[in-house]
Each structure stands twice: as structure tokens, then as C-alpha cells.
Amino acid sequence: MALGDVGVFHRFARLYDRAMYAADPETLEAGLDLAERPVERLLDVGGGTGRASRALDVSRPVVVDAARGMLREARGHGLETVQGDAARLPVADESVDAVLVVDALHHMADADGVVAAAYRALRPGGALVVREFDPTTLRGRGLVAAEHLVGFDSRFLAADALADRVAAGGFRASVPDRGFGYTVAGVKPARAGEAGTAGEGTGGTTDADRDPAVPSNQ
Numbered sequence: 001m002a003l004g005d006v007g008v009f010h011r012f013a014r015l016y017d018r019a020m021y022a023a024d025p026e027t028l029e030a031g032l033d034l035a036e037r038p039v040e041r042l043l044d045v046g047g048g049t050g051r052a053s054r055a056l057d058v059s060r061p062v063v064v065d066a067a068r069g070m071l072r073e074a075r076g077h078g079l080e081t082v083q084g085d086a087a088r089l090p091v092a093d094e095s096v097d098a099v100l101v102v103d104a105l106h107h108m109a110d111a112d113g114v115v116a117a118a119y120r121a122l123r124p125g126g127a128l129v130v131r132e133f134d135p136t137t138l139r140g141r142g143l144v145a146a147e148h149l150v151g152f153d154s155r156f157l158a159a160d161a162l163a164d165r166v167a168a169g170g171f172r173a174s175v176p177d178r179g180f181g182y183t184v185a186g187v188k189p190a191r192a193g194e195a196g197t198a199g200e201g202t203g204g205t206t207d208a209d210r211d212p213a214v215p216s217n218q
């Protein structure tokens with residue numbers, strides 16, 4: 001199955017950080033704060049050069065991306081990386097506390113697959129946080145046109161439409177931030193009798209180096 005817009009990012013990876021503005025930690029943290037467990041293990045999916053991970057105060061984020069060039073840049077920033085498809089996350093079931101997808105979902109071929117993969121990877125109480133652009137806003141319409149003009153296959157969703165897809169994937173979904181750039185968050189419900197706190201009952205790992213399902217391909 002197709003991955004999405006990956007080849008262009010691989011080829012232009014060296015230029016990416018120069019062309020991009022810094023990620024806004026406040027909006028990302030506001031989404032992550034919805035997690036009902038401490039966020040110790042975070043996957044930055046479609047994380048590219050690790051722009052979002054670098055904005056956050058998380059001890060050891062792991063950047064997952066399909067573009068080798070982008071991961072090379074992320075490693076240059078000292079980040080751990082795993083090459084893989086966001087819709088088939090190469091991590092164990094219930095092994096992470098948060099999955100971040102920043103400015104990337106519209107580049108991915110299988111948005112529902114990405115939501116399902118995040119659900120599988122998250123521990124109960126963990127959060128999926130997606131930052132996207134609303135194509136129904138004036139700036140959003142401009143962005144849609146611009147991305148298609150340069151050859152991207154981008155598929156943008158409005159905030160409520162994405163929240164519906166996240167809810168359909170089993171999450172408790174919300175839209176904590178609206179506008180041209182918006183956040184959709186989904187919390188994986190804790191199982192009955194589970195408090196959703198770190199170290200409780202899920203058997204997941206906390207260290208990428210010790211998790212055979214998260215190969216460090218550096």
C-alpha cells in the first residue's frame with residue numbers, strides 16, 4: 001500500500017529545517033496534557049527531522065518516519081529514530097504513552113490506518129495528538145492549493161471530520177485548539193479497573209533500546 005508523500009521529503013530533507021518555523025510547544029503540550037498517564041514514552045510519528053520532538057520537554061522521544069533522509073536529519077539533532085509506515089507502527093502493542101502526528105497526517109495515504117496503529121501502540125490512558133490544518137479556512141484553502149501545486153498528494157480534513165475519525169478508532173476525541181492550525185486529541189480509554197498510571201498492568205516497555213519491537217536504526 002502507498003505510504004503518502006515520502007519521496008519529496010527524503011530528497012529535500014537537508015533543506016527542511018531551514019524552510020520551516022519552530023514548532024509551538026504550548027499547543028503540543030496542551031494536547032499531551034490530556035493524556036491520563038504520565039507521558040514518558042512518546043512516538044513522534046511522521047516526525048521528520050524531529051521538529052516537534054525538539055520543541056518538547058520529553059526525555060527520549062522516538063521519531064518514526066518513512067523518509068530516510070528526514071530521519072538522518074533527526075539523528076543529527078541527537079534523536080532516536082525508527083524508519084516505518086505510520087499506519088504500521090513498528091512498536092509493540094500498548095508500549096507508548098503518547099503518539100504525536102504534527103503537520104504530517106495530510107501527507108499520509110491511510111489516515112484511518114494511522115489512527116488504528118496509534119490506538120494499538122498506546123497504553124490505556126495514553127493520548128494521540130494530531131496537529132493539522134483546516135482546509136475550510138481561508139488560509140487553509142490557500143495551503144491546499146499550494147501543496148497540490150508543488151505536487152503533494154495532500155488530503156486535508158477539517159477539525160470535526162478528523163475528530164470523528166479519531167472517535168471511530170476507539171478514542172475519546174476532542175478538539176482542544178481550533179483555527180487554521182488545529183489540534184485533535186484522542187485518549188485511549190482505560191480498561192475497567194485500570195487507573196492508567198505509569199507502570200500499571202500493561203506490560204509495555206519504557207526504553208527504546210530494550211524494546212526489540214523498536215529497533216534503533218541509527
Ligand SMILES: C[S@@+](CC[C@H](N)C(=O)[O-])C[C@H]1O[C@@H](n2cnc3c(N)ncnc32)[C@H](O)[C@@H]1O
Pocket residue numbers: 002003004005006009010020023045046047048049050051052064065066067070084085086087101102103104107108109
Ligand atoms: C511536513 S513533514 C512533517 C514533519 C514533522 N512532523 C514536522 O512537524 O516538522 C511530513 C512527514 O510525514 C512523513 N510521512 C508521510 N507519509 C508517511 C507514512 N505513511 N509513514 C511515516 N511517515 C510518513 C514524511 O516523510 C515527512 O517527513
